Amino acid sequence: MDLYIYVTLVVLGYFVGKSREASHYRSIQEREGKFASLPTVATKKPLPQEGELVDMKLVSGCTVISIDYYKRLIAGLRNIFGGNISSYETLVDRARRESVLRMKEQCPDASQIINLRIETSSVFKNSGKGSVGSIEVIAYGTAVIFQ
Amino acid sequence: MKYSGKLPKTNVNVTESSQVKEITTLLVGLFLIIFTVYYILGLGIDFAVEKLTPDQERSLSTKIGKELLGMPRDKEISSFLQKFVERIQNKCINLPFKVKVFAVKNKGVNAIALPGGTIMVFSGLLERVRSENELTFILGHELGHFKNRDHLRGMGRAILLMIISSMLLGGDGGVDGILNPFLVFSESNHSREQESQADANALDLAQCYYGHVGGATDFFEGMLKEEEPSVFGHFLASHPAYSQRIIDIKNLINKFAYKQKAVFKLDKNLKLS
Numbered sequence: 001m002d003l004y005i006y007v008t009l010v011v012l013g014y015f016v017g018k019s020r021e022a023s024h025y026r027s028i029q030e031r032e033g034k035f036a037s038l039p040t041v042a043t044k045k046p047l048p049q050e051g052e053l054v055d056m057k058l059v060s061g062c063t064v065i066s067i068d069y070y071k072r073l074i075a076g077l078r079n080i081f082g083g084n085i086s087s088y089e090t091l092v093d094r095a096r097r098e099s100v101l102r103m104k105e106q107c108p109d110a111s112q113i114i115n116l117r118i119e120t121s122s123v124f125k126n127s128g129k130g131s132v133g134s135i136e137v138i139a140y141g142t143a144v145i146f147q
Numbered sequence: 148m149k150y151s152g153k154l155p156k157t158n159v160n161v162t163e164s165s166q167v168k169e170i171t172t173l174l175v176g177l178f179l180i181i182f183t184v185y186y187i188l189g190l191g192i193d194f195a196v197e198k199l200t201p202d203q204e205r206s207l208s209t210k211i212g213k214e215l216l217g218m219p220r221d222k223e224i225s226s227f228l229q230k231f232v233e234r235i236q237n238k239c240i241n242l243p244f245k246v247k248v249f250a251v252k253n254k255g256v257n258a259i260a261l262p263g264g265t266i267m268v269f270s271g272l273l274e275r276v277r278s279e280n281e282l283t284f285i286l287g288h289e290l291g292h293f294k295n296r297d298h299l300r301g302m303g304r305a306i307l308l309m310i311i312s313s314m315l316l317g318g319d320g321g322v323d324g325i326l327n328p329f330l331v332f333s334e335s336n337h338s339r340e341q342e343s344q345a346d347a348n349a350l351d352l353a354q355c356y357y358g359h360v361g362g363a364t365d366f367f368e369g370m371l372k373e374e375e376p377s378v379f380g381h382f383l384a385s386h387p388a389y390s391q392r393i394i395d396i397k398n399l400i401n402k403f404a405y406k407q408k409a410v411f412k413l414d415k416n417l418k419l420s
Contacts, residue, residue, distance in 0.1 A: 014166075029154075036152035047150060074166065077173035086162040086169065093160045 006069070013068030021090055028097050035104045040113040040141070047112055051146040059113065060140035061102025063095045064123055067133055092120070095137035103139045110143035117141065185311060192303035196296050201244045204299065205263040215259065215267060224250035227414065228268060232286055239355035240290050248286070256370070258285055260292040262299055275369055278410035280362030284349045287356075291348025297341040304338075346392060347399055354405050362410035363400065364393045 039047055046053070067075075071087040078085045096118060104113065117140055124133040199207075209216070228248040236246055244264040254271040261267065266289045276282050292298050353360045371389040400407070 032154055036154055037150075038152065039150040070166075070170075074170050074173070077170070077177060080177065081173060084162055086164055087166060089161045093158065 009069040010073055011070075013070030013072075017068040017070055021094065024094055024098070028094065028101065031101050031105075032097065035101065038104060038110060038113065040100070040104065040116055042114075042116050044115050046114050046144050046146075049111060049146050051111075053144060054147050055145040057107065057143050058140065059103050059106040059110070059143045060138060061099040061104070061106060062136065062138045063098040063102065064134055064136045065091055065095045065098075067091060067135075072133070091135055092137070095120070095135050096139070099137045099139035103141060107143040107145075109145055111146040112144050113141045114144060115142045181311060185307065188307050189304055192307065193300060196299040196303060199296075199299060201264070204244075207262050207299075207302075209263070215261060216265070218267070219252045221250040221252055221270065224270075224273065228286075231282070232266070232290075235283065235286060235290070235352065235356055239352050240287075240294060242290070242293055246290065246293065258289050260289040260298040262302060264293060266290075275373075276366065276413060277369070278362050278365065279413055280353065280357065280410040281366040282413065283353050283356055284363050285366060287349030287352035288342075288345045290352065291345035292341070294348055295341065295344055297338075297345065301338055301341065343392070343395055346396055350396060350399055350403075350405070354403075357408075357411075358406075359408040360400055360405040361407040363407075364396050365410070367393050367396075 041047065067088070071091065074087040075085050099118065100116075103116075104110070107113075118137065119139075120135060120137045122133055123136050225248060228250055232246050232248045236242060242264070246264045246266060248266045248268065250273065251267050251269050253269040255269045256271045256275060257269045258272055259267045266286065268285070272285065273282075276285070292301075350360055350363055353363055367389045371393065399405075
């Protein structure tokens with residue numbers, strides 16, 4: 001009986017997870033296009049720009065994304081054989097890009113975002129022991145506004 | 148320098164690969180490795196079991212069967228069964244040790260052959276037995292396990308199974324969830340062969356004891372009416388389906404041209420139902 005439940009969860013994880021991932025990527029790409037002209041850099045000083053610096057503030061964006069049973073199964077198998085855990089790559093990629101986007105959305109008037117930092121942590125560490133793990137990514141930086 | 152806000156055309160951070168293909172390759176690889184290890188170590192257990200002396204067996208049983216041996220017993224029925232098995236053992240089966248029988252107060256319909264020559268008969272099973280011949284067949288089945296040393300093979304493989312699934316796969320993100328049932332299936336398939344062999348032994352024993360095999364299938368026919376798991380549910384069962392056992396036993400009866408005569412009534416001490 002346990003096997004049927006488990007297989008159902010894995011199949012569900014595959015189809016639902018895949019469709020949600022695809023729609024999330026569509027949304028990320030669309031919003032990234034919108035903010036493409038906003039310079040976002042890791043330098044501590046603003047890029048040279050005309051006009052007077054009128055305001056600057058801390059902006060941050062945070063995302064938590066959960067894995068599903070299908071991703072967990074692949075990762076579990078990879079734990080035995082080693083190699084690239086491709087199922088987690090999309091997870092981390094989505095979380096990182098979503099966080100940066102949320103950070104940018106916090107200050108739509110910004111001329112630049114400088115001093116960008118990205119940090120990550122896992123929210124459920126014991127993903128192997130029954131519970132499903134998830135990843136948190138926080139992106140923060142300084143939004144500067146020129147007149 | 149002017150800032151140009153161009154987005155990258157490809158995503159270098161995500162590997163473009165078919166996940167279904169990946170999971171299939173990994174699972175097939177894992178199954179191959181596990182079954183090879185299980186098969187080779189299983190052969191090792193079969194080899195070791197042949198070399199084990201009755202004394203070593205007894206010491207193993209006290210260590211491992213503690214929980215089962217500690218279950219509440221029915222003294223009167225135990226002593227009746229003990230005498231009965233002694234009569235069967237003296238007349239019809241040659242074992243290197245004296246078999247001990249206990250009637251256990253438990254509703255489960257089961258009888259277990261433990262290492263060290265101990266048979267535990269559950270009261271749930273005794274309640275369903277209607278003739279002495281049925282009882283002889285059940286006890287003969289367990290004695291058959293001793294003859295084939297299945298109790299040791301079974302225990303060895305069960306331990307092996309536990310070690311493989313917990314040490315190799317423990318806490319690695321759910322792989323054990325998909326693998327364990329298949330390991331158990333392989334194990335139960337192995338034990339189903341043993342059960343069929345023990346049924347054949349029981350039939351020979353009934354023929355030796357009574358001179359006929361009347362009532363050999365009665366118990367299973369009774370159980371068949373009571374509960375027959377679905378084909379799906381039987382996938383992982385350790386014993387063959389009752390209907391299959393009845394067919395197998397009848398085939399053996401025809402093959403050896405055993406006669407079937409009237410069955411003996413059950414001793415009144417044993418009438419639980």
